[in-house]
Ligand SMILES: Nc1ncnc2c1ncn2[C@@H]1O[C@H](COP(=O)(O)OP(=O)(O)OP(=O)(O)O)[C@@H](O)[C@H]1O
């Protein structure tokens with residue numbers, strides 16, 4: 001039977017349930033508020049409630065056939081993600097931009113060229129590389145490599161990343177933003193060409209899972225409803 005992994009709580013879960021609902025599949029949680037169990041009506045599918053952050057790994061391991069998570073998390077967590085999963089449908093919610101931001105006070109640094117120059121200067125003055133706090137190590141490294149910026153060091157930050165500059169554990173950050181409020185509150189500005197990835201909740205299909213003939217037939221039956229506008 002097809003196993004569909006969806007975020008287990010919060011707005012991502014609610015929006016996911018709504019998205020499938022208007023496409024003819026009713027997803028619901030069963031049991032108590034705290035019990036992570038659910039079901040799907042309208043298709044022969046088992047519902048698996050998971051943390052959004054774990055869904056890429058489960059797709060990659062083939063333990064779920066379909067999964068809903070942020071496109072940023074799939075790109076960050078899976079090596080050569082497009083060899084492991086296929087995009088079925090972008091879902092139009094959960095939008096967030098992964099960006100590079102520097103202190104507003106850095107008046108000479110507005111884009112990646114400026115950053116490259118500032119990073120070299122920083123190293124010459126301080127004797128160590130400029131530190132970028134992030135949890136998106138793979139995406140940040142790939143982006144900076146593609147843009148010729150090399151004089152930096154990543155420091156891991158799993159939360160409150162914008163605070164690392166004030167706390168002096170990093171000089172700048174790479175994190176997701178939606179309203180921009182957290183950046184503003186922490187006196188940070190986005191580099192004009194510092195958009196690394198525009199993320200949104202996305203339905204992915206695992207290329208690693210074991211798709212039986214029945215699973216394929218069921219997927220082919222529901223896929224037109226999932227990929228077309230409701
Ligand atoms: N304002 C926002 N803040 C945080 N994540 C957001 C925001 N807007 C959209 N997202 C997206 O939501 C996803 C992260 O969701 P969530 O934090 O629930 O995942 P998680 O890492 O599994 O969380 P948890 O560990 O708390 O279960 C990412 O794809 C992210 O891009």
Ligand SMILES: O=P(O)(O)OC[C@H]1O[C@H](OP(=O)(O)OP(=O)(O)O)[C@H](O)[C@@H]1O
Nearest residue numbers: 159160161175176177178179180181182
């Ligand atoms: O642009 P904004 O609307 O201000 O949103 C962006 C903030 O939201 C997220 O943090 P979250 O609250 O999920 O906590 P985290 O720091 O633990 O990731 C993200 O990491 C930013 O800090």
